[in-house]
Amino acid sequence: MSGHPGPELAIETAGLVKVFGDNRAVDGVDLSVPAGTVYGVLGPNGAGKTTAVKMLATLLRPDGGEAHVFGKDVVREADAVRGRVSLTGQYASVDEDLTGTENLVLLGRLLGHSRAAARTRSAQLLEAFGLAEAAERQIKNYSGGMRRRIDIAASILNTPDLLFLDEPTTGLDPRSRNQVWDIVRAVVAQGTTVLLTTQYLDEADQLASRIAVIDHGKVIAEGTKGELKASVGSGSMHLRLRDPAQRPDAERVLRGVLDVAVQLDPDPVALTATVNGRAGDLGAAEQAARALSELTASGITVDNFALGQPSLDEVFLALTDRNARSAPDDGAPGNASTTGVPA
Numbered sequence: 036m037s038g039h040p041g042p043e044l045a046i047e048t049a050g051l052v053k054v055f056g057d058n059r060a061v062d063g064v065d066l067s068v069p070a071g072t073v074y075g076v077l078g079p080n081g082a083g084k085t086t087a088v089k090m091l092a093t094l095l096r097p098d099g100g101e102a103h104v105f106g107k108d109v110v111r112e113a114d115a116v117r118g119r120v121s122l123t124g125q126y127a128s129v130d131e132d133l134t135g136t137e138n139l140v141l142l143g144r145l146l147g148h149s150r151a152a153a154r155t156r157s158a159q160l161l162e163a164f165g166l167a168e169a170a171e172r173q174i175k176n177y178s179g180g181m182r183r184r185i186d187i188a189a190s191i192l193n194t195p196d197l198l199f200l201d202e203p204t205t206g207l208d209p210r211s212r213n214q215v216w217d218i219v220r221a222v223v224a225q226g227t228t229v230l231l232t233t234q235y236l237d238e239a240d241q242l243a244s245r246i247a248v249i250d251h252g253k254v255i256a257e258g259t260k261g262e263l264k265a266s267v268g269s270g271s272m273h274l275r276l277r278d279p280a281q282r283p284d285a286e287r288v289l290r291g292v293l294d295v296a297v298q299l300d301p302d303p304v305a306l307t308a309t310v311n312g313r314a315g316d317l318g319a320a321e322q323a324a325r326a327l328s329e330l331t332a333s334g335i336t337v338d339n340f341a342l343g344q345p346s347l348d349e350v351f352l353a354l355t356d357r358n359a360r361s362a363p364d365d366g367a368p369g370n371a372s373t374t375g376v377p378a
């Protein structure tokens with residue numbers, strides 16, 4: 036792989052495939068991850084995130100396609116790849132019965148550090164990760180957030196060139212998530228490239244410069260977070276009406292004003308509209324305000340109103356809907372895996 040213009044690529048895959056039985060867990064994934072950045076891979080349960088990461092980390096052999104990490108083939112040059120990557124995820128490297136310090140020192144020794152160097156590095160990381168007070172406690176007595184942090188600490192004992200973080204904050208409370216986010220930022224500031232998988236749009240938003248959205252083993256959208264957001268809509272407007280009989284009118288008004296699809300929620304007085312940022316230069320809040328005043332002017336009573344970030348569900352609805360609509364023109368059966376997000 037040579038002659039790429041632009042930045043060095045930490046990861047480059049072409050048509051990457053992994054099949055389990057008749058399940059195409061990863062189904063033709065093309066990724067280009069620039070070095071020195073956080074790249075987000077966003078997808079729901081079972082999308083194929085962990086499977087893709089395991090192939091890139093040389094823990095699983097691809098069934099098709101190619102993957103290179105810093106230009107090295109993950110199959111033919113697996114050792115060279117292993118020398119540059121580290122992985123934190125559902126596979127914990129730490130020992131439950133050892134303390135935080137014992138774990139990090141042991142791993143440091145395994146990595147070839149002297150005892151003194153391993154102790155210094157361990158203390159440094161425990162301090163940096165807010166675990167100094169828990170340093171002499173057994174891991175099994177750590178909270179979920181502390182556990183996640185020690186996992187990451189263990190994976191960066193030797194500063195890797197590429198760190199895979201597989202859903203590092205799933206199940207953490209907001210405070211612990213923020214701590215992990217700070218750690219990720221610090222790791223990247225030291226020059227490490229991070230591939231982060233997550234189910235949370237806001238996490239990808241906080242950390243990643245580029246994001247690939249995957250579903251059913253395929254990349255359904257890819258771009259900077261700005262591009263993705265613009266393509267999906269900048270917010271979701273949730274409305275509850277006083278009178279369910281007014282819902283068809285409300286739907287018509289919202290479609291007219293916002294020029295977007297409106298979803299009718301199961302609750303007969305509720306509906307949701309995506310605020311898309313396409314109506315002139317108005318921001319999401321202004322658009323929502325205009326929609327509300329049009330509803331009032333049409334005699335529709337709104338009891339309750341909320342404007343929020345699109346949920347992951349809404350992102351997926353918007354993206355898969357577009358994917359389905361663009362597929363017939365695609366003319367490339369069996370290879371319609373990627374819908375690029377227009378810049």
Ligand SMILES: Nc1ncnc2c1ncn2[C@@H]1O[C@H](COP(=O)(O)OP(=O)(O)OP(=O)(O)O)[C@@H](O)[C@H]1O
Pocket residue numbers: 055058060078079080081082083084085086087234
């Ligand atoms: N070792 C395996 N054997 C058989 N099927 C597998 C195996 N590993 C994963 N799968 C299947 O492959 C698909 C993708 O799984 P994967 O773990 O990659 O998803 P994921 O995106 O990481 O999901 P989650 O968010 O739940 O971690 C799923 O349908 C899963 O059941």
Ligand SMILES: [Mg+2]
Pocket residue numbers: 084085086201202
């Ligand atoms: Mg997973």
